[in-house]
Amino acid sequence: MLTISQLASYAGVTVRAVRHYHRIGLLPEPERDRSGYRTYDAAAVVRLIRIRTLADAGVPLARVQELLDAGPEDFASGVQEIDKTLCAEIRRLQDTRSRLARLAAGEHLALPQRVVDYLDRLRGLGVEERYIEMERDAWIMIAAQVPHSIDAVIAKKHEELDDPDTVKLYSLLSGALDWPADDPRIVEVADIMERLMIRAEEAGEVGADDGIDDQFVDQFVDLLDSIAANSSPVAERLRAILEERGWKGWIRIERVPAERLSTELLPS
Numbered sequence: 001m002l003t004i005s006q007l008a009s010y011a012g013v014t015v016r017a018v019r020h021y022h023r024i025g026l027l028p029e030p031e032r033d034r035s036g037y038r039t040y041d042a043a044a045v046v047r048l049i050r051i052r053t054l055a056d057a058g059v060p061l062a063r064v065q066e067l068l069d070a071g072p073e074d075f076a077s078g079v080q081e082i083d084k085t086l087c088a089e090i091r092r093l094q095d096t097r098s099r100l101a102r103l104a105a106g107e108h109l110a111l112p113q114r115v116v117d118y119l120d121r122l123r124g125l126g127v128e129e130r131y132i133e134m135e136r137d138a139w140i141m142i143a144a145q146v147p148h149s150i151d152a153v154i155a156k157k158h159e160e161l162d163d164p165d166t167v168k169l170y171s172l173l174s175g176a177l178d179w180p181a182d183d184p185r186i187v188e189v190a191d192i193m194e195r196l197m198i199r200a201e202e203a204g205e206v207g208a209d210d211g212i213d214d215q216f217v218d219q220f221v222d223l224l225d226s227i228a229a230n231s232s233p234v235a236e237r238l239r240a241i242l243e244e245r246g247w248k249g250w251i252r253i254e255r256v257p258a259e260r261l262s263t264e265l266l267p268s
Helices: 004-011 015-023 042-056 061-068 072-104 113-124 129-145 150-160 164-176 185-202 217-229 233-244 258-264
Strands: none
Touching: 004 015, 004 042, 015 042, 042 061, 061 072, 113 129, 113 150, 129 150, 129 164, 164 185, 185 233
16 A cells, blocks of 8 residues: 555656645545555556546646546547647647737737838838837728728838838938927928829829728728827928918828818918
8 A cells, every 4th residue: 555655656746736636536535544644556556647647648637537437439539629629729829929929020910011011111211210100000000990901002102102202201200200390391391291292182092091991981080190190299280381282181181172271271
């Protein structure tokens, strides 16, 4: 007969594990002998070894009892079922690792590769990281709301970076977050933006929704516009200059008719 420590040693487990198996009913707990000790026989050693083997193979303890008492066919079927469960768990863990790797890569977590490439192009142009972070947050919202349209939208943005005016605009806007509202460079920014808007209007792109669903386009575009407008004191001044010239909006640009413009600019 064996003591609990001897039993644990034979089976290659700890005494604490043996006591845990007693508590959950996997290993019957023997009565105490006349000296007050619990002793174990060979059958207990065999059962404990089987418990340890199943547990080491990845079988949940909740299923060990079922397999210990199963016949050969039920045992094989149970093992196959557990294997399928483990395979699904492995796939889930691999997906989690992939997500963590993307998280470590920063922007890859919530953005398609083409958007990440676009932000990297901005970095290559010397655009400040603070400004890039502001754009990144807007792209994260766009990618989440209209994933089916993001490729077309970002493809257009990549094309725009081939335009010297766009590159110049980014070089100015990059440092504009710290400009005072009366900085003369704001007018230069407005001039460039207006040239780009005129070209977009001539190409039939002004007022387009870029594939964004009508169901939420107004609310969503208003949100993005508010983020752009509130990014710095410069933004409000720039918007005022552009509105005086007949343009409205940051994300969805539109030409304002003269009669409507004169009405909207009147003080309330």
